[in-house]
Amino acid sequence: MQLIAEQLAGFVSNVRYEHLSDEVVEKSQRAILDTLAALIGGVPTDNARLSRIAAKACFGSGGAHAWFAEGGLHYLGALFANCAAASSLDVDDGHCLAAGHPGAGIIPAVLMEAAKLGSDGHEVLAATAIGYDVALRIAAARRFSDTMSFASGQWTGFGVAAAIGWLRKMHTDQLAHALAIAGAEAPQNLPQGDCQASSVKGSSPWSTVAALFAVERASCGMSGSIDMLDRAHAYNVGAITADLGSRWLISETYLKPYASCRYTHPVIDSVLALVAGRGTDEPIGRIAVDIFPEARKLPNEYAPKSLEGGQFSVPFAAALAALRGAEAFRPLRPHSLSDPQVVELAQRVEVRYPDEFAGIFPQGTPARVTMVVGGYERTADVPRPLGDANNPMDQSAVEEKLHDLGWDILSQAELDKLIQSVALLKMGEIAPLLACLTAKPVAISAAS
Template sequence: MHAIEDLAGFAADHPRGALPVAVRDAIRDLVTDLLGAAAAGLHTPLATAARGAAPALHGPGPCGVWFTGMGLSVAGAAMANAAAASALDIDDGHRGAAGHPGAGVIPAALAVGQALGSDDAAILDAIALGYDVALRVGASRPTGSFDTYASGRWVGYGVAVAAGRLLELDAGAMAHAMAIAGAEGPISFATGSSAYQGSTVKEAIPPAVVAGLTGAFRARAGATGPLDLLDRDDRFARVRLTGGLGADWALLHCYLKPYACCRYMHAAVDAIAALRQPGRPVVSLAIETFPQGLRLSNARRPATLEAGQYSYYFSCALAALHGVTALQPVDPAWLHDADVLALAERITLSAHADFADAFPVGTPCRVIVDHGDGPRALTVHHPLGDVANPMSRAQITDKFRRIAAANVPAARRDAVLAALDGLTADGFAPLLAALKHDTTDTMTQQGGTTDALLV
């Protein structure tokens, strides 16, 4: 049997509503975290362009574009919401897969569930199974075989599973849904081969969402895909793909991100926060990291938020001068701040032998900073949000309130969080109702950002 068929059989036939309590609670936290990321990214160029293109490309429909009042088709809403959720690089991730599952799986599951009127148990199952399959595919790739860490390469498999589960595909059709999504998903450029880290292409998650949805709906209509797609042992380790299905849920091993920058540098940011002496000059700042960290674009003077998210120099200079709140999320004005850019020019960044084999299981960093009284060093192996250093429910909701504040008024944030707190008991209907409210006019009156494409 092909690996895709094993995964499809598990995804299609897993008993309905039989998720462990820990998995259901984790879904509540992951949805909370992702909606915060989407609210924070709502008016970024990436998200604004996606919303502007979606009606013409995908047409109107019953599925909500979160926090806007817009109704689009399944693909349009899922793509637009995925763009907002992934825009600021503050969405959930997974060490083994080296990428971000939630920004693909959750928008797809909620859009399909809303369009079909799926019940709560079905949506929860779809999210859990979508995460599991996506992360198994991503984590099964031997590290040396990666030509890109872009999440769009593998998250479409999970989107196809989430949609297929809600469409009630049988195991055979589910396998073809995954195969179509995998064969026709975005290619994305190899890491270091392009300037894509400074553009709105980024992780290629929105097109992977469209590809995954397309795979599920086409499979329901009878289309077929290459079922041997995951059968290459040099590219996909079978034991990671299919071992322990249903016994160890991959979403329980996701990390959350308190800062709007690539996860590679979160350990450095935590170390800077611990060593920082506000008000004192930074005489020198050195960062020692794992070799893959040097493969980021690492622009000292990033021109866009996306470029800043992939720069140790910029993100760490910002944290050193203005604290971690400046990364929750990043105000585009910091891209032009003379002091931040001057420090970014002086930071030294190197790979250290201590961390040579850390990635992707870990992303440790050592920071050496001198505030004028001699160098002080700190090594962080598990930054805040890692499975070994998790964020509490209170920290997750606090993150939501903080990063959504610029785009969503306080009363609306409270309504969304109340619905999220009751998600496992009350279901998705209160949440979808809270997300439907258009915050644009309210935020304009309060002096917040507006979006001409929504008027």
């Protein structure tokens, strides 16, 4: 009987673009556009800027680009920098059952590899769907515990290896070993606990670089522990390959309208509903947030000192949404951290973890917010935040997100050209997109 890694490798090797449904192609295309929106918005952050500096120092110079930022980087340095930018605002896509983010690692790897190999647009879309499917199947099949880490870098490498291996037309046996090596050498992040939020985030950059090394070494004949996915104590083994080829998990991903941890999104949606139509003279009293207990793992700082601290704080997100609206999260900028009214209101946010929300995560991320506005108590429930697979953002919403996150990096005309270039992938064309990725930015500076 074949091991799981061998089954996945055999499936990947036999996929063709023509096998993908229209829905899977559309979701793959939208995932690429959404990830590029997250990436372009992340370019000016300290996280991305310092990652570019470190990437050049560690990997040296070369002919590759950190997209929308600078050229002259080594291929691996550019790959690291692009993944860091895509994840730095925490506005990249995710999957509920996987409890993490696939696109920030998989899509930069696919596009850079496709550019190197001369692949076409159809191959980019197929490799994206393959990478998501392999990574998300493995991540969603993990047996969750209170002590585990939800860091995406622990599993995105499986998808990167699968996608790159497919683009390179690797032999099935080598691809199985590439998956095993990528999984074994992924960053083994510790659980967050109550620690301070960090720009390291889910370690997708290192996971992606490690996966590329895994593919290279497997191509040279190196072996990995290809039985690693057959451990029943760590995985629901049967779930990894269930409905393989007929159920594509990229169709089940969520997109993020706000640059903050997904846990905060139902809270933001609830707050925005409660303050809709609020008069400027109507004071906001107390705010009580009921949320699933896994949100305890967030630092939840009332007065965060970093973007990451703000992204991973339920009380701060609630206060910012109440006073400054959705636009304050497109993107979240450092000046919001020192907004005295927001910081003061965050101190008055009570976060509660009622029993009724226990056991719902990761299948769902619900929240209920009760707020006193103008002396009247109001309550809003959000079982599925905006962007959820069952409450999706449509194409126009993703395009708007790109414009909101990229207006100070590229001109409106260049952003429109980027949108059009992603649409051309379905026609098999990739050159227009690659030209957009290396466009000279308007300006690159630390986010203000």
